[in-house]
């Protein structure tokens with residue numbers, strides 16, 4: 001394993017905001033995960049595409065499974081994959097094996113572990129649609145394989161969010177009818193057109209309420225383009241907050257609070273954050 005002390009976490013977050021953590025570890029094998037027993041407070045990071053870190057000192061251990069990125073084809077559309085693998089690598093593998101299912105997510109900068117934790121999705125498809133089972137390191141540090149029916153999940157929601165477990169590996173089952181390059185390319189081109197990808201960001205800040213898109217509510221409150229410090233509600237996609245230069249944690253929090261307040265006042269809708277806000 002690779003261990004770092006007093007690690008700058010700004011670079012672990014897609015929005016490039018964050019302080020320093022006492023210890024950061026990159027594990028290189030499943031066996032090494034037993035070291036976690038000896039750590040006190042700890043937190044696992046995927047690609048940091050959905051985490052807003054406070055710009056403060058974290059007296060804990062952050063860890064990454066990005067080196068646990070094995071992928072194996074088991075036949076009949078089944079793929080076994082390490083939680084640290086990127087979605088990009090999984091899609092490449094699916095294309096090689098002519099499997100279909102997740103193309104619509106192409107361009108999401110995520111790991112498999114992060115996607116399973118959040119039940120990431122797009123266009124009515126979510127990653128849990130393809131899960132056969134998930135192997136976790138549970139609260140007692142035992143490796144346990146859970147079949148899908150034993151894992152509660154919903155829209156951007158899983159039981160993992162309410163437990164203190166590490167997702168280590170999963171088996172997916174995809175359809176063997178050919179990978180759709182057109183869908184993947186379309187999804188990725190659409191993101192380039194509709195999302196402010198040239199700025200550090202965290203994707204959608206809020207979950208979409210049932211009655212209307214979060215972006216629409218934010219736009220209709222006149223908040224599109226609003227700037228606080230180095231953070232801005234994107235002009236291109238108002239459910240995105242972008243770092244336009246040295247944004248602070250407090251800048252983003254202020255924008256989030258104002259959005260929630262104004263949307264509640266105008267539409268009586270309580271917006272709920274999709275992102276994870278990690279305070280020291």
Ligand SMILES: Cc1cc2nc3c(=O)[nH]c(=O)nc-3n(C[C@H](O)[C@H](O)[C@H](O)COP(=O)(O)OP(=O)(O)OC[C@H]3O[C@@H](n4cnc5c(N)ncnc54)[C@H](O)[C@@H]3O)c2cc1C
Nearest residue numbers: 046047048049050110111113114115117120121167202203
């Ligand atoms: C440009 C952009 C576009 C996006 N588009 C979409 C989209 O279309 N659909 C969508 O659903 N999301 C989207 N997102 C949000 C984000 O990519 C997803 O939520 C993704 O699932 C997060 O994956 P990650 O590896 O970056 O996780 P992180 O952001 O690193 O972590 C998110 C949470 O997962 C936990 N976690 C990570 N790995 C593990 C693990 N191995 N075990 C247990 N917990 C773990 C972390 O502790 C944290 O609480 C987008 C983000 C960006 C920046």
